Amino acid sequence: MKKSLFSMTKMLFLFVFIVPVAVVSFYYYMFASDRYESLASVYITEEASQSSPFDLTLLGITNTGSARDILVLKSFISSPQMLALLDKDLNLREHFTNSKIDFVSKLADDASKEEFLEYYLTRITITFDDEAQLLSLSSQTFDREFSKKILTSILKHSQIFIDTLNENISSSQLKFFEAEVKKSEDALTAEKNKLRAFQNKYKILSTSIATQTIVTTISTLENQLAAKKSELTSRLSVLSEQAPAIRRLRSDIAGLKQQLTVENARLTSGSGGSLSELDAQFQDIKLLIEYKTLRYKANLDAFEKAKVEAARRLRFLTVVAPPTLADEALYPNRPYIIITTSIIALFFYFILSIMVATIREHA
């Protein structure tokens, strides 16, 4: 009985401890393919600084803008889309289904897309460091060059992804202001064309200058008229009405008077072509131009501001550590796995054997 008791414990030890540990060690030392790890880390910078005065993270009010962006990037990297891109670039599936890889760690030849994605996610680790706002990437494949290539490709596609995000933001914001500026510019040009047409039609550069000229002419004529009239009065006291000098003076005065009425008529008259009326039209046009210039200026200002704002909201993917090239295969970590397995198996054995012993004690 003593012997059989001993052998029962031994059997338990054999099947619960020795066999599993032996199988695991055998597999890991004889079959398991080496995996090479490549590491990289990136972070996303944003021009605008967003600092909140209180740290309310404990109450669930969390995450600044760039943390959100980096989490978006994280989910993009672990998405089927990224896998498809990588597969197109590097023929990922072929690498993972390579027959040289041991049967446990290789991807099945007829793996579905979902299985492939799951497998891909076990080979890629993405960890987000809260404090440094850093995204650490690591890839493990069966070839040291390939690990690096995967990470390089991931970073390339991430860059493209961030650029697309930027483009979407800036284009949607700037498009509106750009259209506004164009509209007001067109309106201003149309108004200026109207002014030019007006000037061409009436052969006038500016109504105010024309008015000035006429007023000067009238005053000169008035002066001359006054001079001629005083000369006539003084001559009449010496000469008779029929004297040739008097006659000449009278015809001069008549000429000046006629010219004065003509000039006055040019300045103001109800017949439409007068300068005052042109002036009114001219002032209207000028006012509109002024108004449209102001609008154009305001729109241009807003556009510039939006441009700056968009630039401030631009995100940049900054590579902190470029993908590394593994020197030796760190994975699978054989001693670690075997020690862990041994400890777990040993404790499992303890539990089982003591359970058996306890049960037997009841007998």
Place this chain on the structure above:
Amino acid sequence: MTLARVTNASNYGIMGKCFSLAVLKNHVTISSKFKPLTPAQELKAGFTRFQSVIWALYFKEFKIRLGKSKTGIIWVLLEPVIAMVVISTIWLIIRRKTIENVHVMLYIGSGFIIYLIVRRGITPIPQGIKSNSSLLNYPGVKPIDTIFARFILEMWLHMIASILLFASLFWILGIHPTFPDPLLCFQAIGIAAMLSLGIGLLLGIYGTFYESVGKTVRVFTQPLMIMSGVIYSMNDLPQRGREALSWNPIVHLISAFRQGAFGTKPFAEYDLLYAVYLSIFILGISFIAYYANRFRLIQK
């Protein structure tokens, strides 16, 4: 084995009947001890006895629980519900209706379901040895049986309490978990139960030897609820806090349970395997401790 003891035991109703049965069987084996048993026979006989002792103790414990005070059992059944309501009210006062898109009541309640499993390994389970110490005089009763019996009783009561919690939430508020991954929930509950048994046995053994062990542990585990992610989401904590708390296996179990029940995202450091390893480790340690001290425990 005196018959007087057997008749004494039968005065205790159901418990007594089952118990006397177990003891009588023991009597039979002792009388047939002349013929050595093969290990297989021994194991079979031992298992039958083991089972009947555990059930006898289980019914005794249950009767005591029921008989001592009716409020006691109501309190046990309502503990998760009351804890959930109190904590959720605090959240609702600061106007947080959902955590990770799950109703606060459900979220907190699910945390308590796992937390209380482990918590029971600290308070009622270890005291099993002491409260049944008079029964340890019977050779058929081993100290570990008392722990097992109490463990089964506590888990059973807790299961009813948990069902009550979900049922009351569904009845009153009309909310219920969606259970996208029910297997994960059962895994979490199973691991938590294993952890609870390990802790219960370990504390039971050393609590019996040293009075201060149980008290010290109870004092030091007062803040356990806050440190287990029961009343908040681990995802809301800063990284340093999460890293520190992820040493606590309950955090992983609760996260796993919530993932299975609501489909919420587990926190970054989540690793259910850690909780599994730790539970096996603690259970193994407690078994070793039991095996080494099993005779001293009876003498106590």
